[in-house]
Amino acid sequence: MSASPSRAGIGQGRLAAFALPIGTIALLLVGWHVAVVASGSDLFPKPLDVLAGLVELVEKGLLLKYVVASLFRVTWGFGLAVLVGVPLGLVLGWWRPAFLALNPVIQALRPISPIAWIPVAILWFGIADAAPIFLIFLASVFPITVSSMAGVQNMQQVYLRAAQNFGMRGVPLFRRVILPAALPQILTGIRIALGVAWLVVVAAEMIAVNSGLGYLIIDARNAGKRYDLVVAGMVMIGSIGLVLDLLVRRLERIDSVRWGYGQR
Amino acid sequence: MRPLNSVQKLGLGLAAWLALISLLHGGLNLGWWSGKLAGAATQERYRVGFLPVTCHLTCPVTDFINKQTTGHGIFEPVRFSGWPELKEAFLAGYTPATFLLAPMAMALREQGVPIKIVYLGHRDGSAVVVHKDSQIHRMQDLRGKRVAVPNRYSNQRLLIFRALNDAGMTTADIQLVEMPPPDMPAALYAKAVDAISSGEPFMGQAELDGYGRVLWLTKDVWPNFISCVLAVHEDMIENHRETVQELVDGIAKSGKWLDQSMDHRMDAAQFVAKGYYNQHPRLLEFVLSKPPDRVKYTNLSLRRADFEEIEKLGQQAGILKGTARFEDYTDTSFVPDDSVIKAHDWPGLPKEKR
Numbered sequence: 077m078s079a080s081p082s083r084a085g086i087g088q089g090r091l092a093a094f095a096l097p098i099g100t101i102a103l104l105l106v107g108w109h110v111a112v113v114a115s116g117s118d119l120f121p122k123p124l125d126v127l128a129g130l131v132e133l134v135e136k137g138l139l140l141k142y143v144v145a146s147l148f149r150v151t152w153g154f155g156l157a158v159l160v161g162v163p164l165g166l167v168l169g170w171w172r173p174a175f176l177a178l179n180p181v182i183q184a185l186r187p188i189s190p191i192a193w194i195p196v197a198i199l200w201f202g203i204a205d206a207a208p209i210f211l212i213f214l215a216s217v218f219p220i221t222v223s224s225m226a227g228v229q230n231m232q233q234v235y236l237r238a239a240q241n242f243g244m245r246g247v248p249l250f251r252r253v254i255l256p257a258a259l260p261q262i263l264t265g266i267r268i269a270l271g272v273a274w275l276v277v278v279a280a281e282m283i284a285v286n287s288g289l290g291y292l293i294i295d296a297r298n299a300g301k302r303y304d305l306v307v308a309g310m311v312m313i314g315s316i317g318l319v320l321d322l323l324v325r326r327l328e329r330i331d332s333v334r335w336g337y338g339q340r
Numbered sequence: 341m342r343p344l345n346s347v348q349k350l351g352l353g354l355a356a357w358l359a360l361i362s363l364l365h366g367g368l369n370l371g372w373w374s375g376k377l378a379g380a381a382t383q384e385r386y387r388v389g390f391l392p393v394t395c396h397l398t399c400p401v402t403d404f405i406n407k408q409t410t411g412h413g414i415f416e417p418v419r420f421s422g423w424p425e426l427k428e429a430f431l432a433g434y435t436p437a438t439f440l441l442a443p444m445a446m447a448l449r450e451q452g453v454p455i456k457i458v459y460l461g462h463r464d465g466s467a468v469v470v471h472k473d474s475q476i477h478r479m480q481d482l483r484g485k486r487v488a489v490p491n492r493y494s495n496q497r498l499l500i501f502r503a504l505n506d507a508g509m510t511t512a513d514i515q516l517v518e519m520p521p522p523d524m525p526a527a528l529y530a531k532a533v534d535a536i537s538s539g540e541p542f543m544g545q546a547e548l549d550g551y552g553r554v555l556w557l558t559k560d561v562w563p564n565f566i567s568c569v570l571a572v573h574e575d576m577i578e579n580h581r582e583t584v585q586e587l588v589d590g591i592a593k594s595g596k597w598l599d600q601s602m603d604h605r606m607d608a609a610q611f612v613a614k615g616y617y618n619q620h621p622r623l624l625e626f627v628l629s630k631p632p633d634r635v636k637y638t639n640l641s642l643r644r645a646d647f648e649e650i651e652k653l654g655q656q657a658g659i660l661k662g663t664a665r666f667e668d669y670t671d672t673s674f675v676p677d678d679s680v681i682k683a684h685d686w687p688g689l690p691k692e693k694r
Contacts, residue, residue, distance in 0.1 A: 148365035202434045282425060297522040298617070299619045
């Protein structure tokens with residue numbers, strides 16, 4: 077008797093976890109359709125036009141190619157950003173002279189849009205994959221660096237003192253205390269940065285690459301009245317972004333990460 | 341063996357993902373295996389930049405016909421999506437040859453870029469289009485209206501200047517806005533601007549879709565109008581003269597081939613729209629035929645008078661200083677003798693494929 081209400085609650089919770097988002101999406105799609113029909117626009121596509129556009133892309137074998145191309149660029153650009161940003165942020169958070177020296181530069185570079193870097197990217201990296209990878213790297217490295225830095229700076233001093241009382245120094249101190257304490261904040265930064273990396277894919281693919289979801293959008297604008305493909309590109313970018321965020325959230329469930337959250 | 345902990349699993353998973361996505365990209369988009377298996381061309385290929393507009397049509401036409409007749413080419417057309425990226429790739433040396441706006445090439449020369457115009461890409465092929473519901477029927481009606489042009493350095497902007505001069509008006513009488521040509525038809529449809537002006541096929545699109553009306557075609561206002569030219573880096577001229585000559589000859593032959601018959605133009609609309617521009621063939625068919633002299637691909641030699649007129653208007657428009665002259669920004673030595681050059685000897689697409 078006492079268990080059944082809570083079980084029903086869990087069941088309801090699961091149902092709500094599916095029904096609410098799907099209901100919202102369905103409502104948005106209907107609203108979109110009605111809005112296009114009501115406005116009488118024959119330029120802006122209806123949801124079904126977009127679906128037809130997606131089917132056309134699948135039939136031409138382009139959708140998989142474009143998704144792979146964009147994921148490839150984001151994987152490398154973002155991966156490099158993690159490899160550079162996390163260690164750099166940890167050093168900056170721990171060693172004050174480095175922070176004093178580099179922080180103003182980082183804060184000055186951080187607000188510059190990747191679009192402004194396009195000419196630089198072309199001059200340095202040409203017109204193949206390296207240029208968009210560089211742009212994605214630039215967009216995502218700063219959030220990661222800043223959050224890793226803050227993670228170290230904001231860690232509870234009691235951990236540090238306890239560890240030092242036990243005589244921990246150098247690498248073990250870093251690996252066993254500082255890194256785990258900063259990890260939740262680092263992961264938050266990574267999650268934000270992954271969103272940003274995926275966000276700039278359109279801008280990054282404005283360079284003369286001939287594949288990718290961003291390219292799909294730019295190409296469709298060049299192709300005359302193909303706004304169905306423009307929106308199809310937007311839908312694909314949004315859907316993959318959602319999946320990516322779900323994957324990164326799963327990271328937060330790993331044991332060595334979770335203890336950091338336990339303090340809250 | 342000890343079971344993997346979650347961090348190790350994560351690392352393995354990420355490494356596997358990196359390998360998978362890289363291999364997929366290499367296979368699907370970069371042609372890693374097909375190229376190597378087929379014994380990829382060892383010969384150096386020269387990249388030629390172009391945009392999906394009719395002003396640059398001879399570029400893909402030359403490439404396609406070369407592939408049909410000789411099987412390969414030493415030129416690799418590289419399609420860009422906008423003027424700035426096209427220009428930057430040329431400046432960075434990735435495209436030693438490129439189709440470019442004539443005033444932009446001249447301005448780059450004035451700014452010290454080692455660029456030479458070696459041939460034209462087309463003549464005519466631009467228009468000013470207004471909304472079909474509008475009361476705009478002549479240049480004077482544009483007073484106080486918003487007119488979209490592609491780029492500060494576009495010849496379409498100079499075209500507006502010339503039309504204003506002819507109508508006794510000045511730029512103070514209208515409102516010029518810069519806008520990427522692909523966005524223009526939608527802007528006109530939404531009546532965000534009153535008139536749009538760019539190279540084809542974007543003007544034809546507004547007409548074809550039923551909301552645009554041609555105010556005038558370039559051939560009516562500025563006969564033999566030049567929007568885009570073929571420009572090369574001076575290094576190419578110094579070190580690869582014969583390559584530049586081959587490129588220019590190919591463009592000249594393609595131009596003759598395009599203007600030889602309407603069948604050829606309709607073929608070009610098919611293979612360029614599908615293989616290079618990724619547009620609907622109907623669009624190119626429309627702008628290449630209605631009327632047939634909407635855009636022309638013959639008479640492409642460099643004439644001093646044409647460029648001096650651009651210089652004059654460019655100074656009036658504030659984009660040129662007049663410090664570079666015809667001799668500075670052109671190299672006429674590659675221009676083939678028009679009576680000698682023949683159209684490509686290629687009959688066109690097999691009829692059943694059309």
